[in-house]
Amino acid sequence: MDSPILFCRVLGPIDVAIEGVSADLGGLRSRRALAALSAADGAAVTDEDLIEQIWEDRRPGNVVQGLRAIIWRLRAALGSEAGSRYLHRGRGGYALAIPEASxxxxxxxxxxxxxxxxxxxxxxxxxxxxxxxxxxxxxxxxxxxxxxxxxxxxxxxxxxxxxxxxxxxxxxxxxxVTDPARTAPDTVRAIAALTEAVVHTPYRERRWELLALALYRSGRQAEALSSLRRIRTTLREHVGIEPGPSLRNLEQRILRQDPDLLLPAAARCRC
Missing domain, CATH: 1.20.58 (Methane Monooxygenase Hydroxylase; Chain G, domain 1)
Structure with a gap:
């Protein structure tokens, strides 16, 4: 019989799903153990390294026994079949061997x-x-x-x-996207996402370039130019540099209303 489908998520808090259902990984120490094993990308992690990640400088007297208990609980949480297949012990320590696609x-x-x-x-x-x-x-x-x-x-x-x-x-x-049925909603989504993105990471010029382009394509030329002025001021005052060539070129093309900035006529929208 095939093993249960397992997926490990580490882009945020550790999470493992078995056939789409999140496993109960237990408390912080168990989660730290699994996170440390997943960070090793399939390589064995020594007991000492695991203990350091789990307990830091607050180790109990029976720390090795405690580590064994955590591994046992993790295997149980993954299920008897998945636990024994993916979480095993080798010569160098414990390893979490999950396929990259998972x-x-x-x-x-x-x-x-x-x-x-x-x-x-x-x-x-x-x-x-x-x-x-x-x-x-x-x-x-x-x-x-x-x-x-x-x-x-x-x-x-x-x-x-x-x-x-x-x-x-x-x-x-x-x-x-040039499909007329998608142009308007896709442009609206792009403007919303980019407006938020430039707040979170204001020095990434690519985001400002795309925001200005999206605004211009929506018939909002003044706002597009205003966004380019904002990033120029931000870079000058906080980083001490001028905008890169892509931003400077886009500003000039918007000022002269370069028709190549627009999508084909059938796909254009005003958002």
Whole structure:
């Protein structure tokens, strides 16, 4: 009989679903143990490293026995079949061996890469589908249960960057859709998402570029130019730099009302 379908989510609090139902992972220590194992990406984690992540500097006297009890509870939470298959002990320690396709940390780059491939080949509708799925994976800081860990800094930064790219390129894909039935609602969604995005990360110029383009395509030229002035002021006052060439070029094209900024006539809308 096939093993139960298991999916591990680490883009936020740790969560494991068996056939679509979240497993009861127990308290903070059990969650930390599973998060530490998932962060190892299938490699064995020594008892000492697990103990440090679970208890930090508040170790009980019977800490090894406590670790064994946590592993037993995690296996029980995953189910007898999945627990024994995916969470096992090797020579180097315990390992959580889950296929990459069954983890959100690996699904995220796969979806973003696929979407960029679609965009480069003029398939924005397919890109929208992939990027909406990518954005939906994000629930917070990767491995939130573990707190600050220097060894996770690089991968957390990489995943956060992928999430930022997914947000931006989702709006780019929406703005590239030429189906007249979708243009208006997609543009409205893009403007709303980008208006929020530039508040959360005001120094990412790609977001301002897409926002200005979306506003211009909606017949809101003054607002588009105002948004470009805002980012210029923000960069000058807070970072001490001028906007990059993409933003400067877009401003000039809007000022001269470059027709190439608009979609084909049949797909245009006023939102």
């Amino acid at each position: 983890t959100d940390r690996h699904q995220l780059p796969t979806l973003v890469t696929g979407a960029l491939h679609h965009l480069a080949r003029g398939r924005p509708v397919e890109a929208v589908t992939d990027l909406e799925a990518a954005v939906a994976l994000w629930r917070g800081e990767p491995w939130e249960d573990l707190g600050p860990m220097p060894e996770l800094t690089g991968i957390r930064s990489g995943l956060t960057e992928l999430h930022d790219v997914a947000i931006e390129e989702l709006q780019a894909a929406r703005l590239a």
